[in-house]
Amino acid sequence: MQKEDNKTDSKSGSSKWYLGSAAALLLLKGKSLLALLKFSKFGGALISMAFTIGTYAIIYPWGFAVGFVLLLFVHELGHVLAAKRKGLPVSTPLFIPFLGALITMKRQPLDAQTEAYVAMGGPLLGTVGAMAVYAGAYATDSPLLYALAYIGFFLNLINLLPIHPLDGGRISTAVTRWLWLVGLLGGIIVIVYLKSILFFFIWALFAYDLYKKYVKRNKEGVKVQSLLQKPLVNVQHLYEQGYPLPGPEHTRRLSFNTYSDLEGQQYVTVYMESLDVEHTLLLPQQCLVQHVWLNGVEHLPTPDAYQLRLLCGIDYIPFENDKYYEVPASSRWKFGIGYMGLALFLIGMMYVVHQHIGDIRL
Structure with a gap:
């Protein structure tokens, strides 16, 4: 019995480490390799995608590496399409191993509503991509596809946390900035559960930014x-x-x-x-x-x-341009309902996929 308990604990710890590492891949969207990979409009995206797949394939099976990068691509494509609809020029997605994927905006949104719209595009299309993988898994009973579907739902859910620079933090600007406080407290729970150093780094930067913006400035006043x-x-x-x-x-x-x-x-x-x-x-x-x-x-x-x-x-x-955050009440409700509805849907789908994975193991 003791050996089985230890084995179960080991699996649980490995699972948490796996989720924490996978979440960090999408959360940190650094730009340090952009200059090296941007050879042409699409060349950089294709080269970085192939390089990222090859890097992941060293650790994970090839099928998982390809599927995971494609899910990242679909997520970033959602941001690209949303930005295009708002008339914001953006780059093609570029991929960085163990950091995730990114797009660069050549012109920043002028209001919170536009920022939230572009941010919402990623998790929305990313969820559609994960649903397509789940449909394939359901039709074929493929453990690989179930694993990819689960990680796809999970990554889009993590990205909805109301923490800058995650998508949820940007969507919150059009709902209510009080959600940042929820992200500040909820982030601690996520850090403890995932045991992810990279996620802690993101949370710490977010917490310090809030401190500078709302605490330090109120105490010391605006300084030259x-x-x-x-x-x-x-x-x-x-x-x-x-x-x-x-x-x-x-x-x-x-x-x-x-x-x-x-x-x-x-x-x-x-x-x-x-x-x-x-x-x-x-x-x-x-x-x-x-x-x-x-x-x-x-x-x-x-x-x-x-x-x-x-x-x-x-x-x-x-x-500080406070007019940036002026959003009509009707739009706040739309973003809020869409935001919460998508988060609940992702939680539900993670539960469903988890049940399927359990049935396969049995």
Whole structure:
């Protein structure tokens, strides 16, 4: 009896580790390999998909590796189609072993409703894909297809947790941001159950972001932040004319103008009248620019041109656009009902598939 209990505990622990690892594959959507794989519009997606399948096949059977990556593809395709419907240009899905899959948005949503719509597309189409696998499993009694269906439902369910940057965290912006608190508390339960270090890492980043946004800011108030930019300017014509150029220790306050484009990106144009120079810089977020300072100058003479690197310090106050979260009540209800309904459906399907797997073992 003791040996059987130990064996059962071992299987249970392995199962939890397996689920935790599989969940982490879809949760972390890093971008570090994007530059290496983006050879063409579709080439990067195909190469990264093949590479990811090969990597998973080292650990899992080939059939499972192929099916798992295809489920990831269907999930990401849901985001692509939803973004296209909203007129947002996106990249093709790219796959990174043990991190999952990702798409990059070339223009960010301008409101929470659009963000939630794009986020909802992934779990919706991902659930359809998992249902198709389940239908195949039901028709053939294939243990492999049942396993893939279960993991497909599970991954889409985990992605619905109201935690940024998961899809559920983005959908919550159009329902109520109080769901983030549910995600904060529920995430602890998921971490304990899955025993996943990667999921803990995601949860910790989310918790710290909430702390900075709602606790630290309320305690300390809004603080002026500083950003150092180093634009290069060509002053060859001034150098040839013998015009006196500012020295390395030269400092002064600079004139500037700031504006935002239709995609929500904010820029600041810096003017240095003494050199007849103006340069436009991209700001990291929407903000209220206070001052722009010249904190020094680096001289970079070359055989072809004489350039100066201006050390520009930008003092700004981050701007939180509360209008971003203004969503009509009817839309909040639609997203809320769809969100909860999909989560309950996925839980139900996991239970159904689990019962089938149990029958096969018996």
